[in-house]
Amino acid sequence: GESVGLHLPTLSVQEGDNSIINCAYSNSASDYFIWYKQESGKGPQFIIDIRSNMDKRQGQRVTVLLNKTVKHLSLQIAATQPGDSAVYFCAEGLSGSARQLTFGSGTQLTVLP
Amino acid sequence: GAVVSQHPSRVICKSGTSVKIECRSLDFQATTMFWYRQFPKQSLMLMATSNEGSKATYEQGVEKDKFLINHASLTLSTLTVTSAHPEDSSFYICSASTTSGGHNEQFFGPGTRLTVL
Numbered sequence: 001g002e003s004v005g006l007h008l009p010t011l012s013v014q015e016g017d018n019s020i021i022n023c024a025y026s027n028s029a030s031d032y033f034i035w036y037k038q039e040s041g042k043g044p045q046f047i048i049d050i051r052s053n054m055d056k057r058q059g060q061r062v063t064v065l066l067n068k069t070v071k072h073l074s075l076q077i078a079a080t081q082p083g084d085s086a087v088y089f090c091a092e093g094l095s096g097s098a099r100q101l102t103f104g105s106g107t108q109l110t111v112l113p
Numbered sequence: 114g115a116v117v118s119q120h121p122s123r124v125i126c127k128s129g130t131s132v133k134i135e136c137r138s139l140d141f142q143a144t145t146m147f148w149y150r151q152f153p154k155q156s157l158m159l160m161a162t163s164n165e166g167s168k169a170t171y172e173q174g175v176e177k178d179k180f181l182i183n184h185a186s187l188t189l190s191t192l193t194v195t196s197a198h199p200e201d202s203s204f205y206i207c208s209a210s211t212t213s214g215g216h217n218e219q220f221f222g223p224g225t226r227l228t229v230l
Contacts, residue, residue: 008154034218043117043206043221044157089156100147101219103157 008087010108019077019111023090023104028071030092034101035064035075038087047075047088077109085111116140117209119222126197127230134192134225136207142187143209147219148180151204163190197229 013019025033031052036044050057050064050073057064063076073090087108091101116139126132136146145164149157161182163169169182181193190209194201204226208219 036221041204041224041226043119043208043223045221046218049218100159100162102159105156 008106008108010110012110012112013080014112015082016079019075019080019084019109021075021077021088021107021109023073023075023107025071025073025090025092025102025104027092027094027102028068029094030102031095032093033064033066033073034091034093035062035073036089036091036103037084038089038106040086044089080109080111082111082113085109115211115220117143117207117220117222119205119207119225121225122223123226123228125228125230128198129196131193131195132197132227134194134205134207134227136190136192136209136222138188138209138211138220141209141211141220143190143211144187145210146184146190147208147210148182148190148192149206149208151206151224153204157206160192194227197227199229202227202229 034049035047037047038044048059048062048064050066055066061078065074087106089106090104093101118137120135147162148160150160151157159172160175161169161171163182163184165184165187171177179195184190204224206224208221210219
């Protein structure tokens, strides 16, 4: 999802369906990307990461796809569950001593029963 | 492993007072800690980067005299919001990074909700 003003993009999916959350990153020099999950009132929780020398990485029920040509990142969640409801942020960073991350605008995922 | 705590989790204060927020890495040594601010329905905005034993590096637009950061040890960083005003009300989140592993994963604390009346 893309950020529009102060409103988080939203995605609603039926329980059991697959979810795809998108992110456009800004720095073509970024070589490390992370997806975080943030539940209401809590800090971000690491989900999965990927380096720029890869275009796909799979975890448990999650897959991250990286398209460096168009600076696009996506998170696929298989068999979405109610506990997956949260805000999802992508973050980009540069390898090196600074270790700073720049966060995307986030997408609110709501899983419908 | 890689647990980061923050204290307090919530704080309500009067306008003009100062508030200190602690960030601790519980089971690892954090060479670098980061402080973020998050307003409702918005993303995390980096405020400053703090390295143990040195002055923090603040992002553009963040007042260093208002948001005092101290990183006195490899497991503790503090953020003090001085002379807080209602517009400082926000969710403050710290993260800690370690040099092990060779990449820049950050471990996030649970956040501190600051409300300034």
